[in-house]
Amino acid sequence: MPDIALAALEDFAQEVLTLRGVPPEDARIIADSIRFAHAHGKGTHGISRLSIYDARLRKGLMQPLTPLNVLSEAPAMALLDAGDGFGQVAAIRGMDRAVEMARNCGIAAVGIRNSHNFGTAAFVALQAVQAGMIGMVFSNAAPAIAPTGGHKAVFGTNPLAFGFPTPEGVPPILLDMATSQAARGKIRLAATQGEAIPLGWALDPDGQPTTDAEAALAGSMLPVGGAKGYGLSLMIDVLAGLLTGSGFGGGAKNLNTPDGPSRCGHMLIALDLARFLPRAEYDAHIATLIAATKSAGPDGQIALPGERGARFMQGRDGTVPISDAVLARLDALAGDADIRPLGQR
């Protein structure tokens, strides 16, 4: 597995996307999101998706522009239409808008209609955190999870993320979780690499437990914690999908569906913590909370959500491993687009 510099990933993504008609400032958001994923140990949500975007853009299954037309608005909410454009662009711009309204109102929610997968949810929550706010992010996705008691996938692995600002020098608290027992990206990766998956992650199409990654992708993934995960996944399908006028109840499609746009939706909420307590007091209390959490077990054994991701690049030389299969696809893309391949940047 070759090691590639983060800066090269970003640069390559930016060039490919702008070549395909994505406005440079939008391509910047997408490239940032790809960099963030790799820099936080979530490479499954990174550069491997670039060749999918490229193919979709060329086939017209995805739009290079993300218009974000306003469908509805109130002092603390807005519903925006992503027009089958990029999820990262819609979610980051949508969160910016939520932050702006929350500054006046205390909290605000922005719904995004007809979007695509936005990469890692943590990257979107971080947009609120960097503005000094608490960010809450929900997205629905293609059917992957069967409701408890059933065997047919209806709900996506529908991620949620919560981001909390922290005192200077402390990594933000970033909870980013799929509502499945495991992330679908991990199963997809295992399928690509021909590896088995642990029992307890998924059911095959007949509803039987399986360790076969391909059978799992054809079947359904188990929700986290049984009925609780099913409930969370359904809740997110309503908030992010149904309520925004996007696909829901199995109607959102995979990023690589040949049948048309994904039609997934997002719900983005910003909460202004400064309306609840002064920032200095908040910071002091967060420091107390972190100390209480870490002292609940052996030294160094307990990590806050997002902490391991924030430390992922420590001790690395600014590069991350990219699989040969992904690199080969990106090299083909570079050849096709007549640009410098990733390995030469």
Added chain:
Amino acid sequence: MPDIALAALEDFAQEVLTLRGVPPEDARIIADSIRFAHAHGKGTHGISRLSIYDARLRKGLMQPLTPLNVLSEAPAMALLDAGDGFGQVAAIRGMDRAVEMARNCGIAAVGIRNSHNFGTAAFVALQAVQAGMIGMVFSNAAPAIAPTGGHKAVFGTNPLAFGFPTPEGVPPILLDMATSQAARGKIRLAATQGEAIPLGWALDPDGQPTTDAEAALAGSMLPVGGAKGYGLSLMIDVLAGLLTGSGFGGGAKNLNTPDGPSRCGHMLIALDLARFLPRAEYDAHIATLIAATKSAGPDGQIALPGERGARFMQGRDGTVPISDAVLARLDALAGDADIRPLGQR
């Protein structure tokens, strides 16, 4: 186990509470919450708590009045001080206020400082649902869950609830879950009845898996889905505890602590669905979603969140079983207060 009419439970609770100085309209909310718990199969959150309230009120560990002084407000948020009064009263009034602000702004959040356990979270979410809104409810609680990697309980079983309106005649979708693998009330009940608990629910004080309910109460409960449940529990501790100026990071206490008030907090959010799409369209889509969910498995095997609870009283004669131990405590309370015992109502 004697069967007691729901109406008798409500009537008895109302009389005891008003006798102890709780204003009649507040006692009505608490009695409603108790009735709701029993009528939805969640008796652990019901009448058994009345003798605890009674003892706490008489010792001054809990206040009969729930003042809800405004500590901070903005167009879509408020922070209210419950003054160590009743959680049910604070949460229902707080949610009413969130609904009112959400009507103007699209979404609103109300934080509650220094409260007590509010009974079932679903009852609070339902308050928003009955106003035609989506309700989101978070509360922190006394330490019960150790962070993943540790053995000392820091976080509560911190419940969350999401409520969604449904078309006429269909039970509301009410997701109400503790962030522990099992509800603490179930372990408390097992301890009271001297029964074992399933493996996987809890750790003993040394961090070892246990089936002993008493050891589990002295040790820690396992979060749902491992690190994901730990993350959710921490997230709720920040939103409901830290942000509202209540106890957090282990600072919130049990309802029956002799050391003073509980100092737990709540975060209540109302989202006006009508700002996102017309109610008729919402109803049609929810009906589609419910049908898609139910058709994902064998007929009658799949329930929507809240559905089993809503059907709990079907085929019953308006009564619910109350354990002999609970009844004995309530009889003692009736004797002490010189009122008609529960069994004679």
